[in-house]
Amino acid sequence: MKEEFQNPEMTPAMNRLFSACPQLEYLHIREEFEEFIWLAAGLRLPPHLKYLSLYDGRYRFSQRLLSVENCMALAPNLRGLRLSQPLNSAPFPRLEEFVNLTYLGMEVTKYNGASLLAALPAMAGLKALELRRVKAGVVDDFPTHCPHLEHLSITDVSKEQKLEVLRQVGQRLENLRSLQVHEYRLKLSSVDCSWLRNVAMRGKLEYVQAFLGEDNTPGVTAEQPLPAEIVSNCKVG
């Protein structure tokens, strides 16, 4: 952190603010530029928060903000957690402590993939999941441990993994109502759509969002529209 932008009086002031907000349930912090950092390690997040959203830029303040103390204090009440960057420090994410999470959004990497898997059995109540850069092997156990998952969003999936994740997870999620695939290179072929058709025909899927674009996969030459039964049964974004 550049010294000229440090402001030691801000952290106590923010702590006073948080302690004076007994009804505060949702906190969103987005800092994209290193020069604008005003978040210090001593910041104590309100323990009664229900939703926490942290969006890092180049400078990863989340690493310091989600200290062990803050995580332990937040865990009992937190319902939603959304992180923009992967956290690679050992203590966090202590996801297994967040037993009441119903919404989780995070980037899955080799650093936190193990933590995510270890936390799955404790997250039986998870209803919404947003994953970025996830690999197929990491999410094999999601349908088993998160049977109530209703909303699934997968972004920045690598080309090699692009549909394997969706097949493995989507096919076995009985309660899935919303599926979003934000991958502009992803193109759903008729084979790829077969599992999606099965999900849609179960009658619970209400919303599908997939961006169809160019694909160099051999044998796939033309853009494939979503199957008619999916379009008729669901709202397609």
Place this chain on the structure above:
Amino acid sequence: MGIFEQGAAQEGSFPQFFSRNSFNILLILFQMLYLLSRCGTRLVELTLRSRFVLPVLQQVLESCPNVKHLRLWSMQLNAHAVDCIRKTLGRNLKSLAFENCLSVSL
């Protein structure tokens, strides 16, 4: 005609020390404060951007005592501004968002 223009017209001429831009900013500021004094108590969501000098920030927040959702967007903050938010809105706040806020010295 806005309230500042009315005042200036009654005076007979615009103050010479205001440039056109700063006059426009003042005009908007006065209009905003006037609007908030009339309907601020009904607001439950408020987004603030850029920099407010402390008295203006205090005036804005005191005009909107029922705000529950506060978003600070590219705000220049210092400890006094944060304390001002705490004193005026702290008890009612349900959601709070900071986006690219800049910490400035007191």
